[in-house]
Amino acid sequence: MTQISSRPSPFDIVGFDLDGTLLDTSGDLAAAVNHALASAGRPALTVDQVKPMIGGGARHMLAQGMAATGGCDDATLDRLHRLLLDYYESHIAILTRPYPHVLAALDDLAARGARLAVVTNKLEGLARKLLGALDLTARFDCIIGGDTMGPGNAKPSPKPIYEMLARCGGGTAAFVGDSIFDIRAGRAAGLPTIACSFGFLMQPVAELGADAIIDGYGELVPTLERLAARPA
Structure with missing residues (x-):
């Protein structure tokens, strides 16, 4: 120590x-990503899958999550990004x-x-x-x-x-x-x-x-x- x-x-x-x-x-960010993915009918990602996506900001993280589950256009990404941010703000320190x-x-x-x-x-x-x-x-x-x-x-x-x-x-x-x-x-x-x-x-x-x-x-x-x- x-x-x-x-x-x-x-x-x-x-x-x-x-x-x-x-x-x-990672736990709270993965939960927020999965909330956005679920709203688009996409499968959930594990925490270990989300970890390498973290670091470039929430939109970058979500874009990688969407790419891993089938991709999306910019308009969809913008909408899901807002959903992710709202969810994360409300659940920001559950596991962190x-x-x-x-x-x-x-x-x-x-x-x-x-x-x-x-x-x-x-x-x-x-x-x-x-x-x-x-x-x-x-x-x-x-x-x-x-x-x-x-x-x-x-x-x-x-x-x-x-x-x-x-x-x-x-x-x-x-x-x-x-x-x-x-x-x-x-x-x-x-x-x-x-x-x-x-x-x-x-x-x-x-x-x-x-x-x-x-x-x-x-x-x-x-x-x-x-x-x-x-x-x-």
Whole structure:
């Protein structure tokens, strides 16, 4: 388990993706996808089938779910997307929980003086509602969603990462995520990146191109320390 230290944080700012990184949201997201699929007369998908579809936002996730069950046109996708969002908002934290040792790692970083942030492709309103439902909102200095920066500016664009840096007051930073969207965004913004091997992987974690990989949150702070100690 992560031990809280009095040493300074290795980075001034540590940013995190949400789904598949801080929180295991797979059960609730799969339920929302299946609600939309059922309304279109499609068969349900398992949680394991839905996991690799998560990361690019709800519409992207649903589009993959529809493709896996027969495809659909844009108008149908738009209608089902609204159904999915409404269902998810009403059932947002039924099964969702933080990954093991997340809270201890966040406590450790905060005690060392790090500013913590969430940068997710989930809609900002849903991200805030979910974090609020789990009593986690106050732990973060900023929360940026997939719609915060406007259309076309979600990860893998670096724009939400730059916004994170600005809102947190600047300084050294690292980004933690579980998808290619996360790692590409972090790297495009010039940040060292950490990939979570336990997340909703679309491909083998080693193929994401992250600077480091963690298998659990007990490894996060030591990994950040190693990255911060690397020669510039």
